[in-house]
Amino acid sequence: MSHAHDTDSAAQKPLQPPDQTTKAVASLTAPLTPAIPADTARHSSTALNPLPESAYILSQPQENDLQDIVDIPDQAIRRKQFLQQDRYSRRLRQKMQRTIIRSSLQRKRQPSKLVLLNLILLSILVFGIVLPIGFSAGYLLQAYVTLSTLSTHTISGINHLYTVKDLFTAPQQDGSTNKNLLDTSKLTRAQHEITAARQDFQQVQTVLDNTPWLQSIPQLAPQLTPYFTTAHAASQIGIDTTTIGQEVVTTGLLLAPQLQGSLLSTSKAPLITEPQFQQIQLTFNRILPHLESIQAQTGQLSLNLLPLSAATRQQLTSYIQLLPQVITTAKENRDLVNSLGWLLGVDQPRTFLVQTMDRGELRATGGFTGQYGELTIKNGRVAPFSLQNIALLEYSDNSPTYGNVAPDAYRSWWPFANWGLRDANLSADFPTSANLEMERYKAEVNHQVDGVILFTPITIEHVLKATGPITIPRYQETITTQNLEAKLHYYQLSHAGIVKEKRIEHINDDESARKMFTSALAHTLIDHIRQAPIKELLGIGQQMLKDMQTRDLQVYVTNPTVENILKRAGDAGEMDRSSRRDGLYIVQTNVSVSKASEFVKTTFTEDVQLDSSGGATHNLTMYFDYQQTGPVYGFDTYRDYLRIYVPPDARFRSGSGIDNGDPLCGGVLGACPNTNVYPHRELVCPAGQYIAGQASPMLYDQFVGQDHPLDKVGGPTNFQSDMPQRAMFGGYVVIPKNCQATVKLSWYVPAHSVQTYQYYVQRQAGTNPDYHLTIHPANCKAQAKASSQFTTDMSKDVLFSAKVAASTTC
Template sequence: MSKKRKKRNKRHSDSSQYARKQMRGSEVQREQKSRTPCVQRPEEAQPEGTEEAVSEGKARAAVKERPAVLMDRDTQCEKEQVEVPPSIPEAPFSTEEATPSSQVENGEAEPLPEPLHVSEEEQPKEEAIPYEATQLLKEAEEQPKEGEAIPEVMEQAEEQPEPLYVSEEKEEQPKEEEPESSGEEEKKEVALPETVQTREGKVQDAAAVPAVAVVDEQAEMPETKPEEAELVPGPKAPIVQRKLPLSRRLSIGVRLALVFCLLAPLCAGVIYGVNAWVTYTSLRTHAENGVQHLLNMKTLLAGSGSTDGQSMIRKSPSSMLDASTLKDAKEEVLAAKAEFEALKGLLNDSAVIHHISQWLPQFEPQITSAKAASQIGIELTDIAQIALDAGIQLAPRFRGPLLANEQKPLVTSTDLQLLQQTLQQVMPRLDKIEQQARLLSLDALPLDTAQRNQLQQYVLLLPQVRETLGLLENMMGVAGWLLGVDTPRTFLVQTMDRGELRATGGFTGQFGELKINGGRVAPFSLTNVALIEYAPGSPNSEQDAPKEYRSWWPFANWGLRDANLSADFPASAKIIMQAYKDELKKNVDGVIMFTPFLIEHMLQVIGPLSIPKYNETVTAENLEDRLHYYQLDNAGILKIKTIEHIENNEEARKVFTSLVAQALMARIRNASFDELLVLGVMGLQNLKTKDLQIYFANEQAQQLLSRYGYAAEIDRSTDHDAFYLVQTNVSASKASQYVRTLMKDTVTLDAQGGATHMLQIRLAYNQLGSVYGLDTYRDYIRLYVPPDAKFLWGNGFDTGEPLCGGTLGHCPAQGIYPGQELICPTDQYEAGASAPMIGDPYYRQWHPLNKIGPPNNFKSDIAGRAMFGGYLVVPKNCTMLATIAWYVPPQKGQQAGVYDLLVQRQAGTFPELDLTLQKAESGCATMPRDGLYYNGVMTQDMLFKLDEGQHENAASCPEKPAVAV
């Protein structure tokens, strides 16, 4: 090994000692400065007596590179400008630091002197070694031995400040000069790293860090007095490049990876959550805005308005005919459509919604419901826009009284085409709404209870709206015919008096002609039919009833007033139209009949009618009473004769009724659009209850009525069991209003699905007022059943064989029939007088009470129905019981295990039905969950359904409530 290499090894081995001393000196100096008041440090001077001293500029540069702690203290002292003599002399700088290595190697400069040493006795006891010094010691120990490679040192060591160390000697030790180095020896230089890492892990610029870090915590510094220490120059400590151990570097990498793994999902989750919240907010905003625009449209058309800025009143439906209102409503509809389309697009295109649907299936119902709701909103706005466009075109035509007789038509063929096109566009969209409604889950939408209930009601109304619009669409083909668009139409109108019950609902004593031209209604009046049929030479004189009814119709001179013989209204209407043609020589396009209940319902809408001449106000409550008073009461008839100056009683009887009809039609012709809408809806309801019955000669129009159950037909279906009880008052009185009809039907089902009926018909006649005729009530009963029904037995019907009373003497006071079928007050079993009947042997005499038995007429007047018929005779204030039993085999279209029974109601009556269905083997009624037992008043046709899968055999028969008599 060369001398140069050995010398460098020796110098490097001494660096650890210099590092300890430098560390101690720095700690002592820092402790001294912390205890000494801040003073102005004297100018750093170039040490004298040293030939190898560096230039003054380099010495000052070395001073500026002192540790940061000492520099901060010096800077503070310079700011305070306090001058005190220096307590510690400044140590001279090392000539090795100031002399370039190239000069040493070339012999141009003398070698550095040997460093001064402090004796071990004078050294302070070591308490704690700073971390930087420990590292330097460790690296010094790891230096290669002789023959090994020398560790790299920094190339530009001359630019670093001279390291200092603390000497405990009170007096300055003489310097030992190193022998002059030969020119052959050269100093090993290494590149200085650009950055170094401190103990705390901070990365700093290497130029700002001293060659040896000597600053440590103040609490770890040994306590040394200032006068016992002085700074002395020492040999230059080599600067080594510190490398972190592999384990530590791996640990830091793992920690960074863990941090990234933790923070990356968190950041992504936050970003995704923000995006989801923005998407949800946008969805909710679009939905709320769209609904609000629809509500605004509703308010404009039929919502609430303000008249004085404070009070709120409900707008009438006629507000829909205002052009400006329709335009404002259309703007709201277009705005609502834009919101719903934006909502749909966001649901279909949003990545958030797609990811939620893919990775969070529990939210799929909410997403599906939201998509269905958006599509429903779009379809609703389309329907509203189509309807508003049509309304804007038609609105000018519907101003003022709609039915007034004017020259200008209310409806034209062009208008009908527009309405038909509108309905054709609306119906497919309504079908789409129904389809989307099946995908809609109201619980999955962000709605409160009130909104959810309101929306549920709208959803339930969809089938009804669909049915109504379907009816209107089908009627467009015949609307022109009905409204007289091309040709004026004439319909025969007849009133029915339910006090004198007939098959269609009442006696038809008055008639009139309703003429319609272009949607306008001509003035209307009623005529007393008796003035035509009772006049001399009347065409109905000595005329018999149609052959289907001659077997039981008792009166001669059959004509228009008695033409409603069939409970099947289309059949009666055809008979009426033919009779009208025969008697008045006119053809009509249809027949319209109604009971007093229809007039009562109309008066509830349009209000009472005033008849000033008679000082009468007719209301829904007193209608029947006022009509009967002026028709049948002698005092009322006399009043008419006095006011009208009429001598004929028959002519006077119907004058007041005609005045009421004229006032009613005048009121309807001048009714507002709002009132006509209500009357139209009410008319549909009365068609169901048969208080309004219509027949059209146009086959297409009549089929529409039949399809939707408005034709008042007798049911002829073969897929269920049915019966229809029809009553006809042939007493020549108005006694029907005081007769209660009670039906108790017990149906026993066999294993094959057949049904055995035992029907009890009880007529309770309690005469509470004048009947304007004979006291005894005679009622012809017809029971219509399926065509394959088999009659079993019956009782209670008049056989025509006299029993007692009349010319035969008085009947027993306590009863005349063994089964107590007739129950009367004591000693009132008398038949009394009767209206003149064809072939009556007791003409103009008191009639006896006859024997009773089964019905005697089995010839049906209705095709496709079997019939059991006969008379029931009920004296005043008595009750008569008739019984009919029959068997109905399983119907062809009847579903296996299911039994359906349709019970039809006759117009003008309110029968009380007590129905029980039971299985043959049980011996009593088996109670299913619904429809097996019913007891109530019928107001329309009723269908009862019994499914054997719903039965549970009852241990005992349930107790039935008794039927009041």
């Protein structure tokens, strides 16, 4: 039997661990504190051995944790038990801390990888601080075992996901990663890794949910509740993330065989079948709930509690802030996947009318549509594509345009007979023009199309930025972003260029030959794109989205769902008709039958005076400087039909510089004076060059085949708007070569807001006018100090805002 003095003697000896398990604990170097970064834990060479299931659940300390309990008074026993446990706990903690510090100093730190799932590891590790000082040795041991188990599964799950990341981001020898995305062996391995990661995160959540002492944290230590909440939320994020990964990889394995190689190759095999597309739809529908779950869990994350750098925390915060937008967009566009199937021609082929626009001959949508072609897509495959010269269709002996007149809305000013597809883009509102074009195409070619695609040379220049220069071997030409437009005009408009085309293409007719180079370029470019890697295609796609914002690329489709998606994104090329703000859209149409638009420099200067009610008085001055610095295909005199669109409640005040059709001088009336023909300088020409010259035959033109006189000028001649919910001021501006014209207009728009004035100015495709705007607040008339001034090249639509009343004294 042991005696009391034996107990005292034992207490005074150096503290020995109660068993071999404790020795093992003292030698472990697994991180127990949030001061050790997750990335360091990931790259540690220390192995964390799996523990038995019984280690996940902590039990209360047993009596046999104490040494030699003897039959002595209860008070003495409790005192000695407390002293023994306290000394042992302190020594064990000190030894563990020394081990951790020593291990941390020896471990080489690795660069941090910003992966959201690191939050799981970081959150789990902070639980090292939840061990109260007074815990018994056995209780402390079991707490350590539980935390080690959590760390083991967390690190394992994260490493599985890092493996997946490395599988798909490791560059190939050519610097691309797209081959990785379509490699079925890599997809299969990724599937296994994601499954393993999900099991790890599920095990972490099981431990968190079923460990009694972790569940009691809110009662025992309320200040530690945020750490527990963050850890639990992070584990659920891991589960949701891996579930999404499983869905995506499964669908990827289904599609990968068809997606090998170029997406636009000439293969007749379907790129995507209807059953495969249905699988994509199911995947999309299954992913959304998990995204919503992740969003809900991010609300429980406390990033400030985690040992993150400021840059990492800021980046994670930006990701979290972006998530609601992604989910909202997905919800609002649930039909987007179905729409994609429609565009890809999964159920049946889709055909789109494609037209090029030459901004050298400016039209409402951006340029003259001199070439056309049909783009057909079936099961994701793009059929061979080519462009045709519109003149060969509409200028033939049996032209389908004979006797046609422009639609009623434009008939009052459109000057030419035999209206057809080449002139159908009369409206700056692209959906309106697209419908006119589809009607004419059906009438002239007898083909029904599913939409219209128009683009300017700027779009092709942007494509060339992604593809690099394109070589046309038989012409011995290399086309770049810098020389594209010049080469197009050289071969279409210059005698030397047309002669070269006739020789190369073995064509005798000038009209048939002059656009053959453009067709060859289009064919070569499409062939290149058809063989382009995914990375290049994605770059082209991103640039095209930007071009849709500027209207250099305009798309209309007959599918209402797809068209509404374009409208919501602001990519439909619509004319703004909002009733909640002021607005302006200046539309120019070159009816000179010439390519002179590129030589006309336009500058708009506008002064807006607000009144106390929020109404706006506009004074707009438009300068047109026409300097013929190069050859012009067509007539020298520039004839531009102006349409200025404003809110429907706008009230016209005054105007000048618009041709009113009343002859002044020149032509049959005799030569104009050498100078000062227009006293108010509405038109200024070099001495002796006030000459209108000849023009293309126009409807109701009494001077056909003769030199035209210059006309008197005044205010707009047309107030009948061709666009619903917009008022319009219209009329011709006639500018002989090397002259400058000035047009002035004034109007008033009633208030749309009494506090903030908003003015939405839209850009016409094919133009980049310099625009200078000054907005004067109501209580500071013409005081520059309090005015808001803006200058832009109008490369895109712009919304201007200003306070109705100045916040300071004028």
